[in-house]
Amino acid sequence: MRLRNIPGAREVIAESEFVIKEEPAEGVEVDDRYHKAGDKWVKEGGRRVLGDWYVKGHWNEVFGNENPLRVEIGMGKGTFIMRMAKAFPEINFVGIEKYSSVLLRAIQKQEEENLPNVKFIRMDAEYIEDVFAEGEVDRIYLNFSDPWPKDKHAKRRLTSRQFLERYDKILKADGIVEFKTDNDDLFAFSLEEIPEAGWKIEAQTFDLHSDVQMNEGNIMTEYEERFSSQGNKIHKVIISREKVQS
């Protein structure tokens, strides 16, 4: 999902209390090599300040409670995460979205709802380990992720082994990833990557809306509503790590 550039989107994001900004952690020395470009701290030559986000390991303080933390990667306009946050007020939700123009829509929803258990980050999920500490996340949702159909782009798919390795770092030992899509090729690719990356399938279906057990309590995403209304079958897989870490 990439909306046309919306003038002022970056400014709204920079000002929004609902968006966690990329700021170095306390105690991280920010010397002359760093400067702020928009809402990002960058190093000379434009390199990001890796691993230095102040929120990493401090999400309980951000939300002001000890509730579990769940993350949606590629949340788009935030329909799913806002519905989830309303349904589960005792869980904290963080929505990650790469594009400002899309994130803006989620901010607008949150400005109306003002839910205390939702925050957003504008970032490429490639850097997700900068934002969450080891074992800090309880569950990750991937909904209708971009398919990246060319083989040479396979590692950009959010269910690739490269991404599963990142999730492995930030998820609790018994944490899970839930993935929904209507894309046959992306689903097939994901089912192959899961064991290769050392994960196991807890449950799967090729037709979620006809699967009584897996569909129980299902909360629809924007894309899920759109594609299922066109007659597409929704596939879902829930995965966990093969080895439970100590």
Ligand code: SAM
């Ligand atoms: N999850 C929503 C839904 O189901 O309605 C939106 C699905 S949309 C097809 C995929 C979204 O993921 C887009 O908004 C895209 O910008 C975002 N996205 C894709 N790759 C991403 C990445 N590496 N990091 C953050 N967001 C990403």
